[in-house]
Amino acid sequence: MTTSVTSGAPSTPTPAVNSRGRVIVASLIGTSIEFYDFYAYATAASLVFPALFFPNQDGTTALLASFAAFGVAFVARPLGSVLFGHFGDRVGRKTTLVASLLTMGIATVVIGLIPAATNPGWAVLAPLVLVLCRFCQGLGLGGEWGGAALLATENAPAGKRAIWGTFPQLGAPIGFILANLVFIGLSQTLSDAQFTSWGWRVPFLASSILVIVGLWVRLKLIETPAFTKVVEAKAVAKVPVAEVFRTSWRKIVSGTFIMLATYGLFYLMTTFTLNYGIAPTDAAPAGLGYEKIDFLWMLIVGCVFFGLFTLASGPLTERFGRRPFLLVVTGAIVVFGLLFVPLFAGGTVGVQSLLILGFMLMGLTFGPMAALLPELFPANVRYTGASVAYNLASILGAAVAPFVAVWLWEKAGSPVLVGVYLSVMGIVTFVALWLQKETKDVDFAGDIKA
Numbered sequence: 001m002t003t004s005v006t007s008g009a010p011s012t013p014t015p016a017v018n019s020r021g022r023v024i025v026a027s028l029i030g031t032s033i034e035f036y037d038f039y040a041y042a043t044a045a046s047l048v049f050p051a052l053f054f055p056n057q058d059g060t061t062a063l064l065a066s067f068a069a070f071g072v073a074f075v076a077r078p079l080g081s082v083l084f085g086h087f088g089d090r091v092g093r094k095t096t097l098v099a100s101l102l103t104m105g106i107a108t109v110v111i112g113l114i115p116a117a118t119n120p121g122w123a124v125l126a127p128l129v130l131v132l133c134r135f136c137q138g139l140g141l142g143g144e145w146g147g148a149a150l151l152a153t154e155n156a157p158a159g160k161r162a163i164w165g166t167f168p169q170l171g172a173p174i175g176f177i178l179a180n181l182v183f184i185g186l187s188q189t190l191s192d193a194q195f196t197s198w199g200w201r202v203p204f205l206a207s208s209i210l211v212i213v214g215l216w217v218r219l220k221l222i223e224t225p226a227f228t229k230v231v232e233a234k235a236v237a238k239v240p241v242a243e244v245f246r247t248s249w250r251k252i253v254s255g256t257f258i259m260l261a262t263y264g265l266f267y268l269m270t271t272f273t274l275n276y277g278i279a280p281t282d283a284a285p286a287g288l289g290y291e292k293i294d295f296l297w298m299l300i301v302g303c304v305f306f307g308l309f310t311l312a313s314g315p316l317t318e319r320f321g322r323r324p325f326l327l328v329v330t331g332a333i334v335v336f337g338l339l340f341v342p343l344f345a346g347g348t349v350g351v352q353s354l355l356i357l358g359f360m361l362m363g364l365t366f367g368p369m370a371a372l373l374p375e376l377f378p379a380n381v382r383y384t385g386a387s388v389a390y391n392l393a394s395i396l397g398a399a400v401a402p403f404v405a406v407w408l409w410e411k412a413g414s415p416v417l418v419g420v421y422l423s424v425m426g427i428v429t430f431v432a433l434w435l436q437k438e439t440k441d442v443d444f445a446g447d448i449k450a
Contacts, residue, residue: 018155018221024167026221027152029214030101030144031171032178033207037108037137039179040203042271045070048200052116053127069131073138074399080142081391082241085384088147089240093154093383094221097147101218104140105211107133112204146387149370153444154224154379161444162322163314165370172366173307173359176270179203180296187293226379226445235380235449244381244388251376255389256396257432258326258372261333262365263397264425268418269358272405274299276344276415277351285410288344288351298348302355309363317368323438326372329364330433334426336361340419375439378447397425 018026050057054065080100088096111133117126148168156164182203190199230236237243244252277295279287290298317325336357343354369390377385401421408417 017225018151020164022217022220023152023155023164026097026214026217027148027168028171028174029210029217030097030104030148031168032175033101033104033108033171033210033214034141034144035172035175036179036203036207036210037104037141037175039176039270040108040182040207041070041111041134043179043183044200044203048196049130051196052118053114053130055117056123065127069127069134071399072131072134073141074395076135076138077142077391077394078388080139080144081146081387082142082384083139084143085146085387086240088143088150088383088387089237089381092223092227093147093150094218094223096143096383097151097221098215098218100140100143100147101211101214102140104137104144105207105214107136107140108204108207109211112201142391143383143387145390146374146383149374149386150224150226150383151221153371153374154226159318160314161375162317162368162371162440166310166314166367168370169310169367170307172266173303173310173363176303176306177300180300182206184293184296226382229445230380230448233448237380240381240384241388244377244385248377248381248385252385252389252392254432254436255373255376255386256392257428258436259369259390259393259429260397260432261330261422261426261429262362262369263393264401264422265333265358265362265365267398267401268405268422269302269355269362270299271402272409272415272418273355273358275402275406276409285413298352298355301352302359305356306359306363306366309360310367311363313364313367316364317371318440321438321440322368322372322375323433323436326365326368327430327433329361330426330430333361333365334423334430337419337421337423337426340415340422344415372439375442375444376436378449379445380449 049069050065053069057065084096084100087099111130114126114129114133115122117123119126145168148171149165152164152167153161186195186199186202274292274295275287277288277290277298278292279285279289281287281289313325339357340354343350343357346353373386373389374382376389404421405418408421409415411417
C-alpha cells in the first residue's frame with residue numbers, strides 16, 4: 001500500500017497588494033481636485049472675487065489683487081513638495097497622500113464659506129483668509145501629484161508602469177471638464193445677482209464630495225512595495241530634501257526642464273486661448289470675439305481629446321520607451337507653436353482644430369510624466385525628487401506663461417509670438433530629453449538608495 005505524505009512546511013503567504021481599481025481612484029482623485037480647483041478659482045477670481053473680497057479697490061486693482069491671491073498657490077507649491085516629500089519618503093506614501101488631500105480639500109471648501117469683505121468685521125479678515133486658503137491649497141497640491149504618481153507606478157505590474165502612471169494624469173482633463181461644466185450650468189440657471197450672492201460658492205463646496213470619496217479610498221490603501229523595501233533595508237533618508245539635492249540635483253534639473261513644455265502647453269491651451277478667444281475683435285490687442293460659453297464648449301471638446309490621448313500615451317511609451325516617444329512628441333509641440341496664427345485665422349474650424357491638436361499633444365506629453373519623473377530618482381528620495389522637479393516646472397512653465405503670453409500678444413497684436421514662445425519651451429525640453437538617458441528599464445523597486 002502506498003502512503004501519501006503531506007508536507008508540513010508552511011506555504012509562503014501571498015503579499016497583500018492594492019487592487020487596480022483602488023489605485024486608479026486613489027491616484028486620480030487628487031489631481032482631479034487640483035485641476036478642478038484651478039479652474040473654479042480662476043473663474044471666480046475673474047467674475048466675483050474682486051467685488052467680494054477687494055471692494056475698496058478700483059476695478060483694475062481689485063482684479064489684480066484677486067489674481068495675486070491666485071498666484072500665492074504657485075509660491076506655496078514648491079514648499080509643499082518639500083514638506084510632503086519629506087513625510088512621503090520618511091513615513092510612507094499612503095499617510096502622506098491622505099494628509100495632502102485633507103490640506104487641499106479643507107482649504108477649497110473653506111473658500112466657499114468665507115463671508116464677503118462687505119460684511120461687518122470682515123473687511124480685512126476676508127481677503128486674509130482667502131490668501132491663507134490659497135497658500136494651504138498650494139501646500140497640499142505641492143505634495144499631491146508626487147504621491148499620486150508613486151501610488152500608481154510603485155503598484156504597477158512589470159512592464160505597465162507608464163500605463164498605470166496615466167491614472168493620476170487623467171485627473172487634469174477630468175478636473176477641467178468638471179469645473180467648466182459646473183460654471184456653464186450655473187451661468188445658465190442663475191441670474192448674475194444669484195451667482196454673485198451664493199452661486200459662486202457651489203463649485204468650492206461641491207469639491208467636498210471628491211475629497212470624501214478620495215479619503216475613503218486612500219484610507220483603505222496599503223503601502224507601496226517600493227517604500228516597504230526601503231523600510232526593510234533601513235534606507236529611509238533622514239532629511240530627504242538634503243539627500244536628493246546632494247545625490248540627484250542633476251536629475252532635478254533634468255526633470256524640471258523635461259516638464260517645461262508640458263506645463264507651458266497646458267496653460268497656453270487653457271488660460272491664453274480662452275483670453276484670446278473671448279476678447280473683442282475691436283479690442284487692443286484684438287481677440288476672436290467668441291462668447292465665453294461658446295468658447296468653453298470648444299475647450300471642453302478639445303479636453304476630451306486630452307483625456308483620450310493621455311490614456312493612449314501609456315501603451316505607446318511602454319512600447320517605444322520614454323525618451324524616443326517624448327522626443328517625437330516634443331518635436332511636434334515645437335512645430336505646433338508655429339501654427340498658432342494660421343489655425344487661429346481659420347475660423348471656427350481652424351480654432352477648434354487648434355484646440356484639438358494642442359490637447360492631443362498635451363495628453364501625449366503629460367501622460368508619460370508620472371512614470372518618467374519618479375524613474376529618475378531612487379525610492380528613498382523619490383517622493384521628494386519627483387515632486388520638486390514637477391513643481392519647479394510649474395513655476396517656470398505655468399506660473400509665468402499666462403503673463404508672458406499676454407505681454408507677447410499685446411506686443412505683436414496677434415498670437416504669433418505666443419506660438420514662438422511655446423516653440424522655444426519645446427526646444428528647451430527637447431534638449432533636456434536628448435541629454436537624459438532612457439529610464440524605462442530602471443530597477444524601480446530595487447533602486448533603494450542613491
